[in-house]
Amino acid sequence: MHQSISKNIKTLNAILLVFFASLINLSCSDDFAFKGDKVYIESKAQDNPSNQNDLTNSRQNAITKAIANGRDAVVGINVVELQEFTYSPFGYDPFLNDLFRMFNQKMVKQVQSLGSGFLISPDGYVITNDHVAGNAKKIIVTLTDGRKFDARIIGTDPVSDITLIKIDAQKLPFLKFGSSKDLIVGEWAIAMGNPFGLFDINSKPTVTVGVVSNLGINMLNEGRPVTRVYKDMIQTDAAISSGNSGGPLLNSNGDVIGMNTVIYSTSQSSQGA
Structure with missing residues (x-):
């Protein structure tokens, strides 16, 4: 009888030792609490710094890196240009305007517009669209650090809608x-720019992302004062708004593959992006 009781006590001690050893192991990796006859375990995995690093790294990809590396090279462009127009005392009446054409007057007015551009050298050369700055009387370039510079036109090509301007900075x-030539339909396309003049608020470009939808597009844009025939255009579904004109279109490596130039819709084709 005594031997049986002694044997049972030894067995119970062994069970208790195993149980407490298990609790010790749990306490090394987790928090636990007793409530009634249940044990609640709270994992500390969420506090593990390595898990936080993994989460942060999962948010960083080729696109975010391309944006981070390229966004400071994007500039906002404010332009004042002179536009000619015909003033008629008869308003828009085509009959009277034609009949009394001698009374029509050629007049010039100053027009302010906004656009985008991007730096292509460390000494201040900037590329933008000709329809943004090609006829400008005054050009002001805003950098992402908030600095503003007067710019001068180095050269312009109305046919290809490209203008090269220069600011004095290093x-x-x-x-x-x-x-x-290496583009693939379906690869990432990153459009950056200064839509709606937002550079005047925080001097930071906006970013939209899409894919290369098509290549080698030819289209006619009946604009004023120049009607342009665009050839070998890149079509993308990245959202582009007025003011994005002249901003860069990047691939996922952060390289320039094009310039935001034209918005096309089923109702109209318009300069402005």
Whole structure:
């Protein structure tokens, strides 16, 4: 009888030792609490720094890196240009205007517009659209650090809708050109720019992301004062708004593959992006 009781006590001690050893193991990795006859375990995995790093790294990809590396090379462009127009005392009446054409007057007015551009060298060369700055009387370039510079036109090509301008500054961030010949339909396309003049608020470009939808697009844009025939255009579904004109279109490597130039819709084709 005594031997049986002694044996049972030894067995119970062994069970208790195993149970407490299990609790000790749990306490090394987790918090636990007793409530009634149940044990509640709270994992500390969420406080593990390595898990936080994994979460942060999962949010960083080729697109976010391309944006981070390229956004400081995007500039806002404010332009004042002179536009000619015909003033008629008869308003928009075509009959009277034609009949009394001698009374029509050629007049000039100043027009302010906004656009985008991007630095292509550390010494201040900027590319934008001709329809943004090609006829400008005054050009002001705003950098992402808030600095503003007067710019001068170096050269312009109305046919290809490209203008090269220059600001007097050094050691600036700039973008590198990729090859549009290597583009693949379906690859990422990142549009950056200054829509609606938002640079005047916080001097930071906006970013939209889409894909290359098509290549080698030819289209006619009946604009004023120049009607342009665009050839070998890149079509993208990245959202582009008025004021994005002249901003860069990047691939996922952060290289320039194009320039935001035209918005096309079923109702109209318009300059402005």
